[in-house]
Amino acid sequence: MKFCSHCGDDVEKKIPEDDNRQRYVCLGCEHIHYQNPNIVAGTIPTWGDKVLLCKRAIEPRLGYWTLPAGFMENQETT
Numbered sequence: 001m002k003f004c005s006h007c008g009d010d011v012e013k014k015i016p017e018d019d020n021r022q023r024y025v026c027l028g029c030e031h032i033h034y035q036n037p038n039i040v041a042g043t044i045p046t047w048g049d050k051v052l053l054c055k056r057a058i059e060p061r062l063g064y065w066t067l068p069a070g071f072m073e074n075q076e077t078t
């Protein structure tokens with residue numbers, strides 16, 4: 001990938017803040033171009049009559065309760 005599909009500016013491959021993988025990031029609009037299968041995998045872990053929830057540490061909905069889940073990465077299994 002050489003150019004941003006949103007604004008047409010150049011992109012560079014780098015690890016965005018709060019991430020742990022290299023992504024193509026636009027030098028103009030700072031859009032992060034994720035290249036993954038776009039599948040969200042989640043769980044509903046239970047213990048007796050209780051359900052484990054996570055408190056979101058990132059936007060959107062920072063601080064809200066959610067199920068443990070996330071977007072899958074390339075070569076990652078469910």
Ligand SMILES: [Zn+2]
Nearest residue numbers: 004007026029
């Ligand atoms: Zn852009």
